[in-house]
Each structure stands twice: as structure tokens, then as C-alpha cells.
Amino acid sequence: MAIFTVHTPAKEPFATEQHVFLRDGFSFPAFIFGPLWLLWNRAYVAAAGWFALLVVTGFGGSKLDMGEEVPGLINFALSLLLGFEGVRLVAWTLERRGFVENGVVSANTAEKAEEAYFQKWNAPPAPPPPPPATGKPA
Secondary structure, eight states, X not given: OEEEEEEEESSOTTOGGGOEEEXXXXXXXXXXXXHHHHHHTTXXXXXXXXXXXXXXXXXXXXXXXXXXXXXXXXXXXXXXXXXXXXXXXXXXXXXXXXXXXXXXXXXXXXXXXXXXXXXXXXXXXXXXXXXXXXXOOO
């Protein structure tokens, strides 16, 4: 089972077509494609920062005469970091656009997560708890 975080627009929390479900956990596409994955997910500021970080490590490695292995290992470590934390960067981007994290759902797929979330969302409210016992016999 995967964990999905639900992000809704703060101004229109009931606009169901604007809900975003993000799968928590390691992202292989983010690990492999890096800044392109961020661009695909419309996280433009994060993609620009990540690309700049990759350029700085590349130029820093050549200017400091580290050889070819060290910048490669640094880039691999950065790719791992983006694989683990890329979803958080997308969530940060959504937050900048006025979305709020509104729930957490556990499901096998994104479609099942949407079904579970909206079933819970449309469910009737739970009945109020019974009043506390006073300890006096009736």
C-alpha cells in the first residue's frame, strides 16, 4: 500500500477537480530524470534551483581538479536526494500556489486513493458521543 497526500486549493476547498494526490516515497522518475521530472510536475522554481546546483557541482569539480569520479558521485547523491525528496519539492510548489495539505490516504493506486478520499469526504457525519455518566443511579 502506498501513502498519498491530498492537496486542495485554499480558496476553493470543495472544487474536487482541483485536488492533487501526491504519492509519498521514493520516486524513480525523479531519480532518473532529475530537473526534467520537476519541470514535468510544474515545479519550475525547484527545477531551476536543481539545475543550477548540478551546474555548480559540475563546474566546481572541474575547477577544483577533483577528477571525474567525485563530481559523478556528487551528482549520483543529488539524484538519490531528489528521488527521496522530490515529492516534497512538488508539495512545496503547490503550497506556493495556494494549496494546503488536506489529508492522507492509503491505497494501492492514485485512482483508489481518490475513491477512498472522496468516499470518506462524502460520508455522513458520525453521530455525537453519548453524554458522560454522572455516577448517580437513575
